[in-house]
Amino acid sequence: MKCSRLIFPTLKETPSDAAIESHRLMLRSGLIRKLASGLYSYLPLGLRVIQKMENIIKTEMDKAGAQEFRMPLLLPRELWDETGRYELMGDLMMKVADRGNKDFVLGPTHEEAFTSIIRDAIKSYKELPVIVYQIGKKFRDEIRPRFGVMRGREFIMKDAYSFDMDEEGLNASYQAMKQAYINLFKAAGLKTVRVGADSGAMGGSGSEEFMVPSHIGENEIIVCEACGYAANDEAAVCGQNNHEKKDNEILPVEEVDTPDVRSIDELVAFFKTTADKFIKTIIYRYMTQDSEDIVAVLIRGDLEVNEIKLANNLGAVNIALVDDQTIKKVTGAPVGFAGPVDLGKCRIVADDSVKSMTNSITGANKKDKHLINVNIGTDFEVTDFLDVRMVKKGDLCPECGKSLDSFRGIEVGHIFKLGLKYTKAMHCIVLDENGKEHYPIMGCYGIGVDRSVAAVVEQNHDENGILWPITIAPYHVELIPIKYDGRMKEVSDSLYTELWNKGVEVLMDDRPSRPGFKFKDADLLGIPIRITIGEKSLAENKIEIKLRATGETEFVEISEAVKRILSIKDDLESAILG
């Protein structure tokens, strides 16, 4: 491709609404343009990168024995009614009606669609296992799209689903996908960390996320440097923190006037003490399969409740804080004065952190009153002690007991064991060797394609622009004639043709611009190998080769150029693939 014909509107100045580096650089280098909030167009260079990412994914999926499909974006409502997700997905799912007023949705994911195909196509255990996948558009009406292509509303996703006869088969499929993910992220030049994630009702090690460490990441990752434990903060479990009860003398409860003092911060200031002396009492409504109830959750004042862990512990499908009126009804006091003492009307559970607390401060369940010197056993009872806290840096590792660290990460891939949820709900049945009906067990494996590309930029750039890993760079080589004229033009043209013939993808900047301008653009674009054809070196029959990432420069005889470039390309590739 020649720059004179290529549409890549580079920007010298930074667009004002780009908040992170990848967004800025993708905009500036003319890879993408915004059409509306959360909706981006890929221009030719951006598309090439996306397609390379897709091809890397495809290659590994196929290697793992997965087969490619292409599903519609628009899906009929009935499919979603079968699993109850039409309601469950809520506003995240874009709902539309056709001219006949028939309901459709823009697919935010495709479990139902794939399961319906398998249900019709596969009838016998002999046809299993299968792994099916597609790379295609998804639509999610995000509350707040942001960071460019990192969290868009319309985005490209690779989603794969495995169907197996039994747990053992599922494990094998899961392992195959895991290995494929490890390979493909590496091939794309992305450094990822694998962490344990929330797996809802499935439990165990059935859910892992591939995270790209980055300060702009939307997930908090908890890691243990000592033993390698790694988990999403939604899933991180807490080591048994010094739960030994201190030998404090148990003091009698006293009621204290605390006019208008509600939040932990206000209480800390009021009592002139620290947050860990308080027991927070939070009232939740939780729904299980067939019932609904209220629960008071106690936790030490300096900690936060992890609602996902709470829901899992309670066996709840849904959980939410109750409204102010309900608080008043349950506790007898307005918001801010709830406490466990004489809270007779509902179940009380406590985070493990509360176990060792003595002479604590809590709400008195009366307006403008708190209690001091509250003690478990003496003043109130707890039904269950659970691990429901949000794990933080400095907490203890559940595996080895050492102190945990944390960092932020971008989720680029997620693999997890789905179980029978969809096959059951959708009556996807195969016959086993005894002719008995059997639900296949599913696994689900996703990759955010746009997001992975953005993460590559996030991870590979400098102050001048992008530094593409050669495996997903829009082109391998950018060829810059200082002036596209005379001998420089001749040499450039013949190199251009020769390289393409040898399978090297070349972008030639044949524009009549000044050299400095072209160099700046080249740095922005970040094509890994830059060849400069200039008068000075040409006088010695040489061309210049410069690596974008390291700045390494060498001059090579024209006759040796193609060979040398080929070998540099190989070197760059094997440096990534290892």
Add this chain to the structure above:
RNA sequence: CGGGCUGUGGCGCAGUUGGUAGCGCACAUGACUGGGGGUCAUGGGGCCGCUGGUUCAAGUCCAGUCAGCCCGACCA
């Protein structure tokens, strides 16, 4: 959903106590220049987000509305 900020040529922005819109970049033409976004000259391009109001007069003041961005979304 709540709070904050911003809407003025393609992009980045200025526009004072209200008086009929400007700068840089980009674009077009020409000349010079030619290894890190060059110089000069000339030129084209704006319903000042939208609607309504105040006023002799509104980019500017008021009300509403739409859009975008940022932060937060109940932890008692």
